[in-house]
Amino acid sequence: MVAICHRMTILQKILGCSLQRHQSLVPLVRRMCSSGPDVLLEDIGNKGLITLNRPKALNALNLGMVRTIYPKLQEWENNKSLVIIKGVGEKAFCAGGDVRSITEGGKKGDPITKDFFREEYYLNCLIGTLEIPYIALLDGITMGGGVGLSVHGMFRIATERSLFAMPETAIGLFPDVGGSHFLPRIGGNLGMYLALTGHRLKGRDVLKAGVATHVCDAVKLPELEDTLLKLENPYPEDVSEVLNDFHNAATFEKDKDFSLKPFLPQIEECFSADSVEGIIDRLQKDGSEWALKNLSILSKMSPTSLKVTHEQITRGADLTLQECLAMEYRLTQRCCEDHDFYEGVRATLIDKDNSPHWQPAILADVTKEKLAHYFSPLAADRELTL
Numbered sequence: 001m002v003a004i005c006h007r008m009t010i011l012q013k014i015l016g017c018s019l020q021r022h023q024s025l026v027p028l029v030r031r032m033c034s035s036g037p038d039v040l041l042e043d044i045g046n047k048g049l050i051t052l053n054r055p056k057a058l059n060a061l062n063l064g065m066v067r068t069i070y071p072k073l074q075e076w077e078n079n080k081s082l083v084i085i086k087g088v089g090e091k092a093f094c095a096g097g098d099v100r101s102i103t104e105g106g107k108k109g110d111p112i113t114k115d116f117f118r119e120e121y122y123l124n125c126l127i128g129t130l131e132i133p134y135i136a137l138l139d140g141i142t143m144g145g146g147v148g149l150s151v152h153g154m155f156r157i158a159t160e161r162s163l164f165a166m167p168e169t170a171i172g173l174f175p176d177v178g179g180s181h182f183l184p185r186i187g188g189n190l191g192m193y194l195a196l197t198g199h200r201l202k203g204r205d206v207l208k209a210g211v212a213t214h215v216c217d218a219v220k221l222p223e224l225e226d227t228l229l230k231l232e233n234p235y236p237e238d239v240s241e242v243l244n245d246f247h248n249a250a251t252f253e254k255d256k257d258f259s260l261k262p263f264l265p266q267i268e269e270c271f272s273a274d275s276v277e278g279i280i281d282r283l284q285k286d287g288s289e290w291a292l293k294n295l296s297i298l299s300k301m302s303p304t305s306l307k308v309t310h311e312q313i314t315r316g317a318d319l320t321l322q323e324c325l326a327m328e329y330r331l332t333q334r335c336c337e338d339h340d341f342y343e344g345v346r347a348t349l350i351d352k353d354n355s356p357h358w359q360p361a362i363l364a365d366v367t368k369e370k371l372a373h374y375f376s377p378l379a380a381d382r383e384l385t386l
Contacts, residue, residue: 057095058092097145164200173332214243276307315375
């Protein structure tokens with residue numbers, strides 16, 4: 001209870017205003033509405049349902065959505081037995097944070113560069129410490145900010161339409177939203193591989209990589225949702241039993257091996273190097289088609305992002321979620337003060353020429369001093385305190 005009250009105090013301090021909550025919406029609207037508020041919140045008996053409602057933007061997470069979800073999730077932790085989160089439409093659970101708005105605001109000196117990441121990370125932390133079952137239905141694209149809305153929760157359900165990735169090194173950022181906590185814990189250096197290359201996992205691979213906890217046929221998701229909502233005062237083991245039933249009944253890709261299985265020994269060997277240069281050297285020595293493909297991928301990423309990401313994942317292996325988020329907040333602020341984040345978003349999302357001009361342009365020019373600056377503490381009043 002003390003922790004919950006502390007979270008509310010933090011949010012009130014951030015917003016500087018009283019907290020507004022959306023009214024509950026009827027189930028018909030829940031299933032059919034694709035307009036209206038960016039996020040729909042429903043009180044369904046002793047259950048809570050969050051629906052991300054920006055289908056045209058692939059349910060990308062913006063600051064308003066964070067400010068809507070956070071206080072409701074705090075409230076529900078006190079009076080609900082479980083929470084389900086999903087996205088509208090069949091294309092995406094949540095394709096990431098609205099980084100275009102962040103960079104556009106950053107150029108104008110808008111405080112969104114501070115506020116968005118700070119408040120998003122408070123939400124990530126709340127999800128990771130929630131005392132009731134939190135079930136994320138990862139139907140469709142789940143990247144960046146969408147990973148933060150799901151991966152720290154108790155249950156993550158993948159479907160045949162699931163597409164997971166942390167592609168931030170391609171836009172001059174790094175795998176944030178607690179990426180430094182969950183990625184190094186995947187094992188076999190697979191997390192480092194996913195973080196640096198932005199490799200995409202599809203369907204049942206999301207489960208086999210350890211990101212999802214269960215799978216479910218997409219057509220069965222409404223039935224799964226209704227079954228969960230009909231549980232009376234469920235404990236986590238009751239939720240797990242329901243999820244196991246749908247998991248065991250899932251038919252898609254049932255006999256298909258993990259797509260990365262043939263490369264796991266190479267991933268473990270090459271991506272265990274103690275530097276990005278070391279990884280590249282091992283890939284060059286490997287010389288296989290797989291290695292050459294990954295060398296080509298890495299050559300397109302921001303050199304600064306690659307080095308920051310490698311250090312971030314290395315450090316995160318020994319940190320708590322709260323410590324990881326505090327570290328990552330520092331990194332976001334350094335990215336927003338630098339060049340590559342703005343250039344990466346321009347090249348990928350605005351002009352879409354996919355030809356970013358990174359500064360510096362090569363790994364050798366990302367000095368130890370520059371890397372140390374990224375990880376150095378912010379001014380005391382700017383630090384993220386969880």
